[in-house]
Amino acid sequence: MAKPIDAYLDPVDFYFDFSSPYGYFAAAKIDEIAARHARTVNWRPILLGAVFKVTGQQPLPTIPLKGGYSKHDIERSARFFGVPLRVPSKFPIGSTAPCRAFYSIVDRDPQLAVRLAQALYTAYFAEDRDISTTEVTLDVAEKLGIPRNGLSHALNEPALKDRLRSEVDDAVVRGVFGSPYFIVDGEPFWGSDRLDQVERWMATGGW
Amino acid sequence: MAKPIDAYLDPVDFYFDFSSPYGYFAAAKIDEIAARHARTVNWRPILLGAVFKVTGQQPLPTIPLKGGYSKHDIERSARFFGVPLRVPSKFPIGSTAPCRAFYSIVDRDPQLAVRLAQALYTAYFAEDRDISTTEVTLDVAEKLGIPRNGLSHALNEPALKDRLRSEVDDAVVRGVFGSPYFIVDGEPFWGSDRLDQVERWMATGGW
Numbered sequence: 001m002a003k004p005i006d007a008y009l010d011p012v013d014f015y016f017d018f019s020s021p022y023g024y025f026a027a028a029k030i031d032e033i034a035a036r037h038a039r040t041v042n043w044r045p046i047l048l049g050a051v052f053k054v055t056g057q058q059p060l061p062t063i064p065l066k067g068g069y070s071k072h073d074i075e076r077s078a079r080f081f082g083v084p085l086r087v088p089s090k091f092p093i094g095s096t097a098p099c100r101a102f103y104s105i106v107d108r109d110p111q112l113a114v115r116l117a118q119a120l121y122t123a124y125f126a127e128d129r130d131i132s133t134t135e136v137t138l139d140v141a142e143k144l145g146i147p148r149n150g151l152s153h154a155l156n157e158p159a160l161k162d163r164l165r166s167e168v169d170d171a172v173v174r175g176v177f178g179s180p181y182f183i184v185d186g187e188p189f190w191g192s193d194r195l196d197q198v199e200r201w202m203a204t205g206g207w
Numbered sequence: 208m209a210k211p212i213d214a215y216l217d218p219v220d221f222y223f224d225f226s227s228p229y230g231y232f233a234a235a236k237i238d239e240i241a242a243r244h245a246r247t248v249n250w251r252p253i254l255l256g257a258v259f260k261v262t263g264q265q266p267l268p269t270i271p272l273k274g275g276y277s278k279h280d281i282e283r284s285a286r287f288f289g290v291p292l293r294v295p296s297k298f299p300i301g302s303t304a305p306c307r308a309f310y311s312i313v314d315r316d317p318q319l320a321v322r323l324a325q326a327l328y329t330a331y332f333a334e335d336r337d338i339s340t341t342e343v344t345l346d347v348a349e350k351l352g353i354p355r356n357g358l359s360h361a362l363n364e365p366a367l368k369d370r371l372r373s374e375v376d377d378a379v380v381r382g383v384f385g386s387p388y389f390i391v392d393g394e395p396f397w398g399s400d401r402l403d404q405v406e407r408w409m410a411t412g413g414w
């Protein structure tokens with residue numbers, strides 16, 4: 001029996017930071033875009049702060065002029081993409097707890113991990129809930145049926161901490177320096193404003 | 208007699224640096240996009256180096272990881288936009304001479320000034336000619352019928368130097384921090400990857 005066509009196509013790697021609004025926009029779109037081209041998406045949350053130590057970048061809101069514009073651009077882009085946004089009162093945030101929660105699940109149940117990532121993004125960017133706290137991360141996970149006590153214990157396990165560190169290290173080795181960041185058949189794309197190129201790359205195989 | 212519709216619409220302000228590849232892509236597209244919505248474009252070359260002194264930014268190629276990616280993104284985006292590109296052997300360059308040449312002409316003949324800007328961009332990004340030198344700027348201008356001696360003298364006039372300084376100062380006051388940068392009816396957009404939003408803003412009046 002012939003394999004279905006998507007068995008021949010590698011998944012799209014999708015790197016993002018839970019504190020990144022442009023990552024949030026991309027998260028709302030990438031699965032649908034990939035599906036149009038018979039692709040799945042390999043979601044990979046990372047800690048951009050650790051990446052910025054390598055690249056020497058500063059978080060956007062701290063840069064003169066650019067910071068004010070970026071807030072405006074984020075609100076306007078949310079409306080442009082048709083994605084709900086309530087500007088978080090705390091921004092940026094550390095996202096160690098959400099990342100660890102994701103990696104505690106992803107090997108066992110990748111689809112549930114993606115649903116958790118989407119729910120965490122919605123909690124932070126549409127409901128202004130501070131997902132940097134373990135409590136809120138556990139609340140969001142619990143709503144998806146993930147046992148609270150089990151996850152709470154898992155978040156402090158050394159193996160999970162190591163897993164997150166090695167995911168971030170791997171991302172830096174692959175050249176990831178921002179969020180969102182996509183790799184399609186080895187081709188890197190940075191930014192939610194490259195989704196048009198990401199889609200054309202999948203459709204055409206490159207240009 | 209009724210005025211033509213474009214008499215009621217303000218021009219789009221288009222800020223760019225002659226050393227900016229994304230400005231070059233935008234320069235190839237913005238007049239056509241604006242014309243679809245009965246708009247003209249107010250071309251405004253600036254010196255991004257002077258702007259970066261305010262914002263503390265570094266030129267893209269100097270940032271670890273991001274620099275390598277940006278070179279790749281520039282070449283790929285040129286093909287995506289269908290714009291000829293030969294990566295300049297000297298990059299970035301100072302663009303005082305091209306900017307002054309532009310402002311020496313724009314009040315008297317704005318259309319010629321735009322054609323000069325386009326020719327200078329083509330010389331730099333498609334033909335790898337170093338337009339930072341007065342000689343090459345004069346060569347490009349001469350091809351458009353601009354008298355070489357007259358322009359050569361003009362480039363050193365204090366009034367023209369002041370003009371460029373005040374254009375850059377005005378741009379910073381308006382919040383311009385990158386290239387390309389567009390202002391449509393007071394609404395700011397940064398980057399060639401915002402051309403889709405620029406166009407939708409002109410089409411809809413905002414969202």
